[in-house]
Amino acid sequence: MDFKVHDDLSLLIIDDEEKNQNLYKKYLINSNICNVFSLKKGIEKLRDNHFDIIIADVNKINGEMDYLSEIISDKKKSIELIILSDYKSMEKTMELFNGIAEDFLIKPFNGETLISIINRTYLKLVHKKEKDNLFNNRPINNFYGLIGQSKRMQYVFNEIVKAAATSANVLITGESGTGKELVARAIHYNSLRSKAPFITVNCAGIPESLLESELFGYVKGAFTGAHSSRIGFFYTAQNGTIFLDEITEITPVIQVKLLRIVQNKEFYMLGSSECQIADVRIITASNKDVMELTKKGFFREDLYYRLNVIPIHLPPLRERREDIKILTEYFSIKYCKELNKNRISFTDDAIQAFELYSWPGNIRELENVIQRIIVMTDKEIITLNDLPLLIQQSKKTVQEYSYIYKSLEQIEMEYIKTVLSYTKGNKTIAAKILDIDRKTLWDKLRKLGQINSN
Template structure:
């Protein structure tokens, strides 16, 4: 797509010359305007650069610049002036002009300025798109769950988005602790600053201090140059300390100082480094018990545990199992270029009854494996890992009945509708009891009833 340059100058000779340069010599699209009012009316065409004369009839160049910046603060505006005044140049740059040229204009320098302005604007738009995509990825709408227990988690999370209270996320491995931490960051006021994740259990203990706080050149063997630690890199943003219970006592003391005084020193250094980061931690340990066993500092525990959030394991929110299975099926269909239509009833029953000790991560890996193995249109029992298909029909299915009586293949949406109808039938229409049977929140039951046209 060709770039569009707006030229704003009331002198026809200058306007025609600039249009000739832009359109005929530099091969950009060009539109010219004689007044600031005219160019403001056409900003919806989304130009890539505006060449703006300062001396205009009516709305002058500086006021036009301010209004352009109010429309799009990143749109590059190159100011043109016959005055050559330092004060005018300073005012232009103060109000957001990309560059400033005096007339007569140096053609080569202007061409270079336009090229650089376009590159800068393209990078800014790309960065904005990336940020928006990241925000959408970690929005609560994209965290797959219909279970009441997870809805309670989301309510808690919503309370801490726009403040800096320390959050400690408890949960078994694979429950999505980092996903919740990223959702807090990318939906909060620090969303435009870095999110840095550190797994305290995966980095060798002798290197973890340097990883977190950085080091000075020569501070230890192999330290050939200064390195910035994660607390410096994350300045203004969020640092996520996963498996924080694995920190050694020495590092716990240093982390406590960062929380209390917002400062630290690099390894081998004496300079005091100030930092402004939000700390979100996660653990699959019982940290209170670790405190009792003298394995974790009590003062640090209370600092990190200011706002605890507990993520239930998948086996305790069974209302999410089939919804997650459908989600991962679609995800890996797209990734692997397959067109698997769903699961047989027997396969779905086994998926539902399995305890999923590895939680959501285990399910994700399992569904990907099933799609790789499966050669039919549906994932069947034979495609499941042996430890899941030890029995064709294990006991304990909450809403057994018409759903899994044979191998008939049905669409997933129809399966959910049948589940709702069956649960309401066996509970004589009692919404509360039906929600308990399906392990879903009442709000979810009402929403699905409306969706499937089931009368209240």
């Protein structure tokens, strides 16, 4: 348990008990606190300042409760109330503040309880704000570094909010470069574990023989070459999150060990019989069809279900082309800033080419393409011709084959019109060129609404 509240949190405390004052001073040092001893003073503060949470002793506000509840409901979406009361009067207090207070804290309380209740309330507040954004149909374009305005990405953002509110394991799937790691980070840094470590392990990037000892650690003499003990990633990630990328690449032996961690929250360092506790949230990712691999017996079914408590799937970029324009702008601004260049923009033609290209490498490929252009160019406006040939081609191919989007009837009509314009409207000559009789030509023109039926 991390004894800290979120850094950017602002608290109004209405409480004068000395014992509690000491706790506030000791445990809330990194937040912005305003401590007053009466409701009257608290209300004055509320008028001119923003607070995320009010912590108030029931005795300090009893008489003027209506006034307080009015202020709270006025600001309902951005303020939460935690009421302090002693055990004896808690039942009555809860009745009184039902629907007004977000939570209740029984006096006396310790630092750990105080922090955990504040963090829980703050998280609820953050999620409420996120939800308001989502449900007011105001698309969030930048969600903790994830850019996207498409419906599919808005859905993903919503799933991230839900996942962050719990400690359940998450399995993120999606093609390479779709943003799986960014999603894992967004979940961790918005969860109550955010102050503890976020450890990334690329399971495919570490040799099979080393992965086990890297994950779980080893004690001196565990194997030849283990001259001293070393802790593993699960130990380092204590209280935090471990992100296991390319999870399908782990061996059956590691799968068993992982299962033990997921089920019993315990593991053993290599060569040790001492059981270690792992309070670690596990987020896994894969660009493969994990379910399919499980069905085929390459991945343990029991482990799969335990890792896949919250599934999040990231759609490939070609299935959310409406995000390409804002991503292009986002990366263009990012790299211009990095390189100290003036703003560089892309013409509609260039954006269209981006939108038509298939992006097999997804957002990573788009980011690399833009970075390369920004580094190499000395122009301020990027046109179609400045793009890599393959991407230019995607637009030209569509232009060349634009007729494939037309119906046979449309194409027939366009052809008849071309011939008629060549014959200067002479239908007899046109029918000859088209190799149909005049009546058929008239019928076609009538059917296609080019001449009156009468």
